Amino acid sequence: MLGSTDVSDDLHRLAAPYALDAIDDSAERLSFENHLKSCVICAEAVAQFRETAASVAMGAAVSPPVSLRASVLDSLGSTPQVPAEPRQVIDLTRPRPKLTASRLVLVAMAASVVLIIGVFGILTPRTAPTGLDEIALADDARISETTSDGTTLKIVWSPSMAQAAVTGSQLPILDEGQTYQLWLIADEATRPAGIFTSPDGDLALVVATDGGMAQAWGITIEPAGGSTSPTSDVLYTGTF
Amino acid sequence: MNEPTLRTRTEQTGQTTTFRRRTRRPVRTTSTLTDDSVIDLTLAGTGDEAAFGRIYDQFSSLVYGIVLRVLRDPAMSEEVAQEIFLELWRLAPRFDSANGSPKSWIATMAHRRAVDRVRSEQSRRQRDDRDAQLQPTEGVDVHEMVADQLDRVRVQKCLAELSSVQRESVTLAYFGGFTYREVASILDVAEGTIKTRIRDGLTKLREKLDDTE
Numbered sequence: 001m002l003g004s005t006d007v008s009d010d011l012h013r014l015a016a017p018y019a020l021d022a023i024d025d026s027a028e029r030l031s032f033e034n035h036l037k038s039c040v041i042c043a044e045a046v047a048q049f050r051e052t053a054a055s056v057a058m059g060a061a062v063s064p065p066v067s068l069r070a071s072v073l074d075s076l077g078s079t080p081q082v083p084a085e086p087r088q089v090i091d092l093t094r095p096r097p098k099l100t101a102s103r104l105v106l107v108a109m110a111a112s113v114v115l116i117i118g119v120f121g122i123l124t125p126r127t128a129p130t131g132l133d134e135i136a137l138a139d140d141a142r143i144s145e146t147t148s149d150g151t152t153l154k155i156v157w158s159p160s161m162a163q164a165a166v167t168g169s170q171l172p173i174l175d176e177g178q179t180y181q182l183w184l185i186a187d188e189a190t191r192p193a194g195i196f197t198s199p200d201g202d203l204a205l206v207v208a209t210d211g212g213m214a215q216a217w218g219i220t221i222e223p224a225g226g227s228t229s230p231t232s233d234v235l236y237t238g239t240f
Numbered sequence: 241m242n243e244p245t246l247r248t249r250t251e252q253t254g255q256t257t258t259f260r261r262r263t264r265r266p267v268r269t270t271s272t273l274t275d276d277s278v279i280d281l282t283l284a285g286t287g288d289e290a291a292f293g294r295i296y297d298q299f300s301s302l303v304y305g306i307v308l309r310v311l312r313d314p315a316m317s318e319e320v321a322q323e324i325f326l327e328l329w330r331l332a333p334r335f336d337s338a339n340g341s342p343k344s345w346i347a348t349m350a351h352r353r354a355v356d357r358v359r360s361e362q363s364r365r366q367r368d369d370r371d372a373q374l375q376p377t378e379g380v381d382v383h384e385m386v387a388d389q390l391d392r393v394r395v396q397k398c399l400a401e402l403s404s405v406q407r408e409s410v411t412l413a414y415f416g417g418f419t420y421r422e423v424a425s426i427l428d429v430a431e432g433t434i435k436t437r438i439r440d441g442l443t444k445l446r447e448k449l450d451d452t453e
Binding site: 013014015016017019020021022023024025047048049050051052053054055056057058059060061062063064065068069071072073075076077079080081082083084132133199204205 | 276279283285286287289292293296297300301302303304305306308309314317318321322325326329330331332333334339340341343344346347348350351352355359391392393394395396398399410413414415417418419420421422423432434435436438439442445446449
């Protein structure tokens with residue numbers, strides 16, 4: 001018993017060196033990576049150490065030669081991307097992650113999927129889509145467009161995916177402590193959907209909705225965090 | 241922008257709306273979209289080159305800074321930074337904000353690449369010089385501007401709060417690109433001690449960085 005505890009303790013202590021890529025011995029690294037798949041504590045620790053390391057690296061930031069930008073961007077077209085499958089969920093509606101084990105579990109529960117332990121380099125296939133284009137390709141995608149005050153707002157909503165893609169530009173800039181909120185309207189009942197912001201008034205993002213039906217939608221400005229029912233006049237509205 | 245349509249919200253009891261105020265069923269909780277880089281990186285993952293351009297603008301100095309510190313050779317650093325950005329582009333469809341911030345994802349990949357290169361090169365010209373590793377990049381021809389002086393000052397302050405052994409261990413491992421065994425050998429202490437120092441150093445750094453945020 002003691003023996004196995006010691007081994008485990010020893011592995012736990014590799015989280016920090018691992019996060020800094022400071023394990024050279026490939027056998028040791030593999031054994032730690034194996035351990036990571038089943039140890040939420042270490043997975044969490046590695047993620048946090050990496051966030052910290054990245055913050056430290058911000059202090060060493062140096063602008064690269066100007067020519068690098070064009071040289072990178074010009075090569076994108078000839079650099080194929082990995083397929084999105086097996087995909088990891090990229091839920092745009094989530095806040096910037098503060099990683100905690102409980103949060104990971106919550107996220108998985110919210111998506112009604114089983115959390116497959118094995119983060120960080122291990123692909124965890126989960127349900128739910130995310131790309132703007134994926135929503136547009138959904139069988140039940142509904143498209144609605146509206147123009148108001150020179151701003152054209154487009155919504156593509158897939159009830160089965162429980163997500164809506166929202167695009168538009170030149171929206172009114174939000175004040176501090178405000179958010180946009182999407183509402184779905186069915187049978188004259190309004191129910192809240194996702195909230196979102198846009199620092200520059202341009203939008204191209206995915207907002208969470210429920211999977212129910214709706215004939216219309218609206219967008220309002222709400223206090224940060226969103227509301228359960230609208231508290232301001234509708235900015236944009238349309239029908240599906 | 242002062243669009244006439246934009247009403248300032250009054251009180252919770254606020255204005256009436258065109259919507260009925262009732263909610264029929266509990267809905268999925270949603271949360272704020274706060275980080276542009278999450279959006280841009282996600283868009284980049286769908287092949288959006290303009291979004292990737294914004295990611296480049298936001299993180300190129302982070303990537304180049306890491307690579308330069310580890311490789312200490314501007315020409316090689318530029319080449320490796322280019323490889324890193326193309327790798328980031330290639331793998332962008334797999335980015336998952338549940339696993340960490342874009343900053344962390346990008347820095348992790350940049351650091352790993354730089355370290356791989358330095359270890360495969362075996363060009364450890366300056367790498368045995370411990371003192372050189374413990375200094376900020378000097379002797380390297382860095383005409384480039386420091387991207388964010390505030391970050392630099394803030395991080396330096398936080399690093400200064402560590403004990404010198406913690407600071408040396410973290411700096412050698414991260415910026416020096418040394419393994420913990422190498423760090424142990426350079427500082428002439430037991431390997432277990434180095435693992436602990438790196439962990440404690442990072443933990444303390446995190447607290448200090450959080451405090452100054």
